[in-house]
Amino acid sequence: MSDPTAPPLPPSRPLRPEELAGFEGRPAAVSGRARDPVNPPMIRHWCEAMGDRHPAYSGPDPVAPPTMLQAWIMGGLSGHGPRGGRADAYDRLLGLLDRAGYTAVVATDCEQEYLRPLRPGDELTFDAVIETVSPLKHTRLGAGHFVTTRTEIRTAGALVGTHRFRILKYAPRPKPGKAAPGPAADELRPQRPRPVINRDNAGFWEGVAAGQLLIQRCAACAELRFPWLPGCGRCGSPEWTAVRASGAGRVFSYVVMHHPPFPAFDPPYAVGLVELAEGVRMISNLIGTEPGRVRIGMRAELEFLQVDAGLRLPVFRVLPDGADA
Amino acid sequence: MRPGDELPPLSVPVTRTLIVAGALASRDFQDVHHDAEAARAKGSPDIFMNILTTNGLVGRYITDHFGADATLVRVSIRLGVPNYPGDVLTLSGRVVSVSPAREAGRRAVEVAVTGTNRLGRHVTGTVHVAVPAAAPESPADGGGA
Numbered sequence: 001m002s003d004p005t006a007p008p009l010p011p012s013r014p015l016r017p018e019e020l021a022g023f024e025g026r027p028a029a030v031s032g033r034a035r036d037p038v039n040p041p042m043i044r045h046w047c048e049a050m051g052d053r054h055p056a057y058s059g060p061d062p063v064a065p066p067t068m069l070q071a072w073i074m075g076g077l078s079g080h081g082p083r084g085g086r087a088d089a090y091d092r093l094l095g096l097l098d099r100a101g102y103t104a105v106v107a108t109d110c111e112q113e114y115l116r117p118l119r120p121g122d123e124l125t126f127d128a129v130i131e132t133v134s135p136l137k138h139t140r141l142g143a144g145h146f147v148t149t150r151t152e153i154r155t156a157g158a159l160v161g162t163h164r165f166r167i168l169k170y171a172p173r174p175k176p177g178k179a180a181p182g183p184a185a186d187e188l189r190p191q192r193p194r195p196v197i198n199r200d201n202a203g204f205w206e207g208v209a210a211g212q213l214l215i216q217r218c219a220a221c222a223e224l225r226f227p228w229l230p231g232c233g234r235c236g237s238p239e240w241t242a243v244r245a246s247g248a249g250r251v252f253s254y255v256v257m258h259h260p261p262f263p264a265f266d267p268p269y270a271v272g273l274v275e276l277a278e279g280v281r282m283i284s285n286l287i288g289t290e291p292g293r294v295r296i297g298m299r300a301e302l303e304f305l306q307v308d309a310g311l312r313l314p315v316f317r318v319l320p321d322g323a324d325a
Numbered sequence: 326m327r328p329g330d331e332l333p334p335l336s337v338p339v340t341r342t343l344i345v346a347g348a349l350a351s352r353d354f355q356d357v358h359h360d361a362e363a364a365r366a367k368g369s370p371d372i373f374m375n376i377l378t379t380n381g382l383v384g385r386y387i388t389d390h391f392g393a394d395a396t397l398v399r400v401s402i403r404l405g406v407p408n409y410p411g412d413v414l415t416l417s418g419r420v421v422s423v424s425p426a427r428e429a430g431r432r433a434v435e436v437a438v439t440g441t442n443r444l445g446r447h448v449t450g451t452v453h454v455a456v457p458a459a460a461p462e463s464p465a466d467g468g469g470a
Contacts, residue, residue, distance in 0.1 A: 042350070049346035049378070051337070052385040055393045066397040067384035070377055074352035104367065107376040111401040172368045 012101025012171035023093045028128035028149045032085030034072045038122040063117035097169040109166035122155045144170025190263035201228040213245040226280035247302030248277040256291040270294045288317035332418035339412040347378030374408035386416045402450035412442040426458035
């Protein structure tokens with residue numbers, strides 16, 4: 001959908017919500033007409049390509065394979081021209097995304113419902129609406145917006161099928177040079193976010209640097225607390241001391257992160273809420289087993305993971321064998 | 326036929342010819358589906374299968390299995406990793422639900438479909454297909470696989 005003859009586009013910029021607002025619910029196509037009536041040659045080409053030998057799709061009185069629904073209303077090599085009914089709102093939306101740098105397009109979802117079989121001679125018309133435009137999403141391909149349209153396809157005014165289609169308009173990620181997968185590529189690799197360290201939690205990160213997991217203990221009432229806070233949630237005292245956790249714990253709860261793939265993270269991975277032997281709970285990565293094998297109650301043991309040169313994090317290795325110990 | 330039943334898998338060699346033939350049969354002339362140089366210029370290692378072909382293959386997989394009297398009612402798919410030339414797409418399916426017999430002696434079967442290749446999951450989806458209520462317990466064999 002991008003014009004290869006257009007001048008180079010600027011790097012992608014975030015679009016303000018108000019720039020995208022107003023497109024939802026607007027038409028994407030109005031009174032479009034299929035280029036050709038449903039016809040046996042196109043059905044036969046489709047079936048040959050797909051290797052589909054369903055008997056209903058051939059013979060003297062064939063029906064079209066239902067999954068051909070979209071093929072009938074594609075613009076083809078020469079485009080729809082005025083027959084396509086392409087609505088101004090849709091062109092403006094795609095143009096806006098192109099100019100913001102989201103020039104590439106890939107189809108991600110297709111949902112079709114077939115209300116009655118299409119037969120040779122059926123003349124199809126269609127109308128489409130822009131259902132949704134997503135906020136900016138970070139995907140494996142790059143950052144972009146999902147645009148969902150819903151098309152109604154009719155024959156002589158009667159609805160014969162619906163077609164919901166989702167595309168991702170995205171800014172392709174710059175590709176690291178193939179010839180140099182060495183340190184240069186490593187430096188290009190996005191880094192995990194850095195912790196925000198302030199005077200309330202600096203002691204915790206000093207502990208991590210020293211290979212210790214430190215918990216706060218209220219100097220007044222001896223209540224343990226985590227994460228680090230300036231005052232005691234039980235008695236309110238601002239006085240505290242730090243105690244070193246033994247490093248033993250159990251998986252209290254967890255999630256397995258599949259999507260979306262944030263830069264520097266490689267899904268799927270497990271994030272656990274670990275209850276330490278001391279009684280407080282903390283959130284961190286669970287390592288040492290496939291994410292799908294993590295279970296509540298598994299033993300978890302503290303480790304320090306050197307994520308990169310500048311970041312060390314406490315994580316927990318789960319011990320499946322000890323799960324019922 | 327019961328919920329939980331697995332359909333026998335179907336392996337489809339993803340040849341360059343299939344990708345191009347599928348793109349043309351679906352009137353999809355985006356260059357990334359037939360022109361390897363153009364695909365590379367856009368950051369893809371090669372041409373890749375278009376979504377309409379994947380949709381067609383998913384539909385074929387279901388009707389191949391349920392036989393000549395099966396009619397597709399609804400097909401919903403989501404794409405994951407691309408299908409590049411040289412891959413093998415392996416489609417598998419599991420019956421999710423089977424409705425009681427309805428009008429015209431047919432029942433609706435909902436099947437969860439997954440298609441994987443060497444890169445991972447190419448497609449996940451759900452297909453609703455209408456089959457004769459008197460369909461035999463064992464799946465129709467043949468059908469054209």
